[in-house]
Amino acid sequence: MHDKTIAGLSAGLAAGEFSSEEATRAFLERIERFNPGLNAFITVTGEAALAQARAADQRRRRGEAGPLTGVPIAQKDIFCTDGVRTSCGSRMLDRFIAPYDATVVEKLNAAGAVMLGKTNMDEFAMGSSNETSFYGPVRNPWDLDAVPGGSSGGSAAAVAARLAPGATGTDTGGSIRQPAALCGITGIKPTYGRVSRWGMIAYASSLDQGGPMARTAEDCALLLGAMAGFDPRDSTSVDRPVPDYLAALDRPLDGLKIGLPEEYFGEGLDGEVGRVVDAAIAEYRKLGADLIEVSLPNSQLAIPAYYVIAPAECSSNLARFDGVRYGHRCENPKDLLDLYTRSRGEGFGAEVKRRILVGTFALSAGYYDAYYLKAQQIRRLISDDFRRAFERVDVIAGPTSPTVAFALGEKADDPITMYLSDIYTIAVNLAGLPGLSLPVGFVGQRPVGLQLIGDYFAEDRLLNVAHRYQQATDWHARAPGAFA
C-alpha cells in the first residue's frame, strides 16, 4: 500500500481494491513506526484522519468520489487547520489552535483528501535545512545524517519515506523545490497568485506560494488541480481558470525548446551534481527536445536582493505576533513594552530574529533607498532576464540545488553558507514564475534534483515536461532502502 502513488491509490480506491480507511490506517501505521526516527510530523491527526477516511468511503458509495477522495495526504504546518494546532515550526505558535481552515486545506478537504497530520518545517519557513524548527530537525530518509532541505523538509521527508503519498509545501525562496531535490521527490512552486495564500501563515507576502509535493509529476498535477484557483479572500489571487493539468501530461516533447542558463552551470555547482544534471538534460535531447543556451546575467544578484526583500516583508508580517491576541506570551510582563519584547524574544528562534532585525534595519529611516528600493530595482532586472529568455525557449532547466543534501549541523551556525544553497531557486520567486524540481539521479546515496522553470502560468507545461521524463526513466520510483 505505502509504495503506491496518489494516482495508484486513486485507481485502487475507484476499483474497490481497498477502502480509504484501510489506506489511511496503513499510512498512520507507517507514521507511528518511522516518524520517531525522522521527525517529519509535528502533529499526527489519526482519529480525525480515520473519520475523514470513513466519510470518503461513504461519499464513494454514493457515487460522488473525485480522484482525491479518500487519498491520505499531509499538510505543512504553515497552513491553518481548524481545531488542529498550527505551529509554523515555532514556539510562538506551539499552542495555537487555528480557528479556521486555510483555503488550500478547505479545497483539499472538499476534494475528499484525508489529512494524516501536519509536517515539520523551518520556523516560519525561514531556513533551507529544517534545522530552525522549534520541534527539532527532520532527517533525510536517504541518509539519516543528512538534512532533508527546507523549509518544507517535513513534507519532503514524509513523502520520500512513504509516510504519505503527497503533501503540501510552500516556497518563498526554494522551500518546495530544494527539499524535493534533496529528498528525491517531485515538487512544484506555482506562479505567484495561482494558489491562494489565505490561511497560509505569511513570511514574505510578495514571494510566498503554496504548492504540492509528491513522488511524481502526475501526482503533483492531481494535487495542484485541487489546490489552485481564484480566491476572493486573497487579494493577490489571480482570477484565471485552472487548466486540466492531467490532460496536458502526455504531450510529446518533440521540438520543445529547453533553455540552459550558463549562470546555472558555473562556479559553485558541485561537479558530481553537474554530471547528473547533464545526464538528465541529455535524456531530454533523446526525448526530442532542442537545447538552447540562454543567459540570465543578473542571477548572482538574486540572493542579495532576496535577503533585503524577504526580511523586510517578514519584519512587517511578524509584527502581528505581539503576545496579545494569540501565540506565546511571556510571564509577568512589567509593562506593555516588556510584554511585546519578551513575548517575541522568547517566542522566536535565532534565524527568525536575524531576519526580523535585517528587515527592520533595511526599512528604517534613512536606509530605504539603499536597501529596499535597490532590491526592488534588481528584482525588475531579474524578472526582465527571464522575460527575454522565454522569448526564445519554452522552459529553462538546470540544477535545483548546487549540492546534494548536506550533513545535519554542517551549515547550522553559518547563515550565509546556508543562504547560498538557494542560489538557483530564489530568482524564480523574485520573478513570480513557476518552478518544478524532479529527481534525476544520485551522488552516492543522496538524490539530485533537476529544476524546470516555466513562463507565467505554464504549470501545465512544466508538469508535462517532468512527466515525460518520468515515463522514460525510473529515478522517481526509487525508494530509500530503510523505507522501501
Next chain:
Amino acid sequence: MSLGPAEVVKIAHLARLAIREQDVPAYARNLSAILELVAQMNAADTAGVAPMAHPLDMVQRLRADEVAEPDQRARFQAIAPRVEAGLYLVPKVIE
C-alpha cells in the same frame, strides 16, 4: 555596512524584540555578514530601473462595501493569552 552592538540594540528595540545581552555580539557579527552579502547589489547599475514590488502587473481588487464576515469574537478570543469580558488584557498603559 557593518553593525556594532549599539546598533543591534537599537534595531532590536525598533523591532520590539528582546535579545539577551550575551547574544548581542553574535547578532552584530551575523547581521554584518548578511549586510555584506546584500551589498553585492551595489555592483548593479539600477539607474532608471522601475522598482518591482510585486511579480504580477495587477491592480488592487476592490469589493463592495458589505459585511462579509460574521462575528467570531468569542472563537478568536478563545485562543488569546488573557481576555476578560470580551477584551484583550495587557499590562496597565496609563497610570
